[in-house]
Amino acid sequence: MEKENLNRNRIAAVRFTAAEYNLLVKRFKATTCRQMSEYLRKCLLNKPITVNYRNESTDEVMLEIIRLRKDLNGIANNFNQSVKKLHTQRQVPEFRNWIVDTENQRSELLEKVEIIQHCIEKAAGKWLQ
Secondary structure, rough: OOOOOOOOOOOOOOOOHHHHHHHHHHHHEEOOOOOHHHHHHHHHOOOOHHHOOOHHHHHHHHHHHHHHHHHHHHHHHHHHHHHHHHHHOOOHHHHHHHHHHHHHHHHHHHHHHHHHHHHHHHHHHHHHO
């Protein structure tokens, strides 16, 4: 049994226009191939090519969710500070101020939760189409 020679020593030259080459490079960059020669070989020999796919419709939703997460983290931090302060208060007027502050934070939190629900409904609508 002879061992198969895996060295590639045959060359096939192909010329492209600038537009064709740019399209080729664009398609190559969207794949998992590490080298252009690997990509071309797979194309020419009808082998499967794995292409990276990015769903750009979710970008806007993800950015909004990231912003909302930052806002919610800030609100949660403020709420935790308020609760810690509550444990240190001993007089009734201080409780009244705390209650007003807490109610404002609660209202803000509920507004953010409504925005999140709207974003999730919007994203679900896109994904279910």
